[in-house]
Amino acid sequence: MNLSEAKQEFISSWGAFGSQWGINRTMAQIHALLLISPEPLTQDDIMESLAVSRGNVNMNIRELISWNLVERRTLPGERKDYFTAEKDIWKVATLIVKERKKRELEPMLKLLDQLSQVDADKREKDVKAFTDMVGQIRKMGGQADKMLDLMVKAEANWLTGSLMKLMR
Amino acid sequence: MNLSEAKQEFISSWGAFGSQWGINRTMAQIHALLLISPEPLTQDDIMESLAVSRGNVNMNIRELISWNLVERRTLPGERKDYFTAEKDIWKVATLIVKERKKRELEPMLKLLDQLSQVDADKREKDVKAFTDMVGQIRKMGGQADKMLDLMVKAEANWLTGSLMKLMR
DNA sequence: CAGAAATTTCAAAAATAATTGAAAATAAAT
DNA sequence: ATTTATTTTCAATTATTTTTGAAATTTCTG
Numbered sequence: 001m002n003l004s005e006a007k008q009e010f011i012s013s014w015g016a017f018g019s020q021w022g023i024n025r026t027m028a029q030i031h032a033l034l035l036i037s038p039e040p041l042t043q044d045d046i047m048e049s050l051a052v053s054r055g056n057v058n059m060n061i062r063e064l065i066s067w068n069l070v071e072r073r074t075l076p077g078e079r080k081d082y083f084t085a086e087k088d089i090w091k092v093a094t095l096i097v098k099e100r101k102k103r104e105l106e107p108m109l110k111l112l113d114q115l116s117q118v119d120a121d122k123r124e125k126d127v128k129a130f131t132d133m134v135g136q137i138r139k140m141g142g143q144a145d146k147m148l149d150l151m152v153k154a155e156a157n158w159l160t161g162s163l164m165k166l167m168r
Numbered sequence: 169m170n171l172s173e174a175k176q177e178f179i180s181s182w183g184a185f186g187s188q189w190g191i192n193r194t195m196a197q198i199h200a201l202l203l204i205s206p207e208p209l210t211q212d213d214i215m216e217s218l219a220v221s222r223g224n225v226n227m228n229i230r231e232l233i234s235w236n237l238v239e240r241r242t243l244p245g246e247r248k249d250y251f252t253a254e255k256d257i258w259k260v261a262t263l264i265v266k267e268r269k270k271r272e273l274e275p276m277l278k279l280l281d282q283l284s285q286v287d288a289d290k291r292e293k294d295v296k297a298f299t300d301m302v303g304q305i306r307k308m309g310g311q312a313d314k315m316l317d318l319m320v321k322a323e324a325n326w327l328t329g330s331l332m333k334l335m336r
Numbered sequence: 337c338a339g340a341a342a343t344t345t346c347a348a349a350a351a352t353a354a355t356t357g358a359a360a361a362t363a364a365a366t
Numbered sequence: 367a368t369t370t371a372t373t374t375t376c377a378a379t380t381a382t383t384t385t386t387g388a389a390a391t392t393t394c395t396g
Contacts (some may be wrong), residue, residue: 001286002286002288006283007298009283010302020190037297038293038294088304089301089308104185114169115174118171119169120170126171127171128206130174130178134178140258140327143328143332146332147332164315
């Protein structure tokens with residue numbers, strides 16, 4: 001396989017993979033493209049590479065920036081804006097974890113706390129099943145939350161380091 | 169908040185949460201409903217509770233069964249099939265991890281291995297950027313794969329136990 | 337085995353999400 | 367201040383995903 005075939009395959013698969021995880025296909029593809037671009041790219045570069053419209057590129061780039069995965073950069077003497085992606089994949093992973101935690105996990109924990117306050121007789125089978133399940137999910141969610149905090153704070157060798165050794 | 173309000177909220181939020189993670193809303197809602205139902209339910213029960221069609225319930229139930237999250241059960245003397253969900257949330261988590269690992273992570277690792285074989289001169293900037301990134305992702309993916317294997321094998325206290333203590 | 341009950345399938349319809357493209361806004365250059 | 371380049375917005379369109387519902391199939395029952 002030559003380079004441009006491999007690039008195509010990478011970008012397309014990254015997009016498909018993203019879709020399965022609730023991430024806009026084009027957003028994932030733009031991210032993939034920037035990940036493997038040694039130099040910053042303009043919106044026009046991206047439009048051409050992926051054959052998508054200007055509006056599409058613009059919106060998805062802004063979304064990537066809001067996740068801190070992509071940075072806008074203005075080169076001196078250049079009129080256009082350039083974009084680069086964070087290239088350290090560990091940092092990428094922690095940035096994504098940080099955002100999903102903030103946007104999804106934390107609100108979910110808040111909701112579960114509310115739901116556990118349900119006002120009903122716990123001797124009833126239905127009530128017990130409900131509060132047990134909410135309690136279980138709340139507990140596991142809280143643990144995951146703490147664990148992801150540690151991950152975000154930890155260094156890049158978290159996965160390879162003492163954790164893996166311990167669990168062998 | 170009374171029980172039925174709380175149930176409604178739980179089911180609806182679980183559906184919304186699922187959507188964000190690429191899981192069909194109705195599938196997530198059916199799962200939520202079964203999670204908090206002390207007794208097995210029929211397709212008709214689910215249709216009524218969630219106000220969705222028979223075909224929809226049937227397809228999503230089958231999908232849940234293929235994830236081993238739901239079990240079909242035929243009660244003696246009863247004509248209809250009944251369905252129950254696994255209620256231990258740790259088991260639920262490991263079942264989901266197991267399936268996503270098999271369906272998504274493993275194929276992705278296979279692809280990355282192929283992509284790393286790209287036939288080109290590594291002194292070229294483009295080539296180096298590409299193979300570096302593929303290599304990084306491959307490495308992290310491989311580590312995640314091992315780690316998730318451990319999680320699947322581990323007991324329910326994995327998150328609270330020595331892991332959390334170690335990382336403090 | 338015939339009839340009834342329940343489940344499954346899947347083409348068509350509906351709902352949702354993503355994309356386009358052109359107009360508006362903003363920023364830079366002359 | 368005007369022109370030109372670039373970015374942003376968003377209503378309309380297009381694509382994708384989900385859902386419906388009725389027909390076909392399968393599974394029970396007497």
